[in-house]
């Protein structure tokens with residue numbers, strides 16, 4: 001239902017002259033061919049396909065709306081314990097995309113990850129973002145302060161007298177998410193990261209965890225997209 005809502009909204013956006021949506025995740029909608037899926041799922045393909053097909057049929061024409069318009073039904077892999085406010089990641093407040101606790105994701109492969117860099121690489125990377133960062137002397141004093149987003153991500157980090165956003169640091173250091181803690185020890189900085197993805201909207205591992213507790217898709221969607229309504233489209 002989230003994927004349908006997402007695709008329908010993209011279609012209405014009129015991004016492409018000769019197509020409703022394209023198959024690039026950064027532009028419209030992530031897409032894999034049946035052959036790709038067969039290769040990825042191997043022996044589990046038939047069961048996964050049947051399950052997905054049943055979900056599509058059982059929710060036929062159902063979409064999510066907010067104040068009568070299709071919502072931006074964004075989703076991602078794993079939140080690391082809490083989703084994020086849209087405003088904290090993309091700078092625009094969206095009433096139904098707010099941080100919510102998302103427990104039960106600990107079994108996800110990318111729930112926790114770590115990136116370690118030498119003090120030298122750390123300084124070089126920050127200077128590439130802002131050449132005026134003063135990073136010399138004892139590295140243990142380089143990071144001055146960290147502020148957090150409502151979803152527990154890093155909003156800003158001040159180092160060497162310059163302020164960097166969590167989104168900027170995620171990209172520069174290749175972190176799985178902005179929900180990280182930073183530690184300096186023995187000449188190296190380590191980022192301990194929770195979750196994987198932008199963490200805005202629905203967590204796929206979180207949705208799975210809630211479903212395993214016996215809740216249905218309606219409850220799960222309302223949990224992640226607060227205030228959104230389930231509506232049946234009249235095609």
Ligand SMILES: [Zn+2]
Nearest residue numbers: 021022027028
């Ligand atoms: Zn596109």
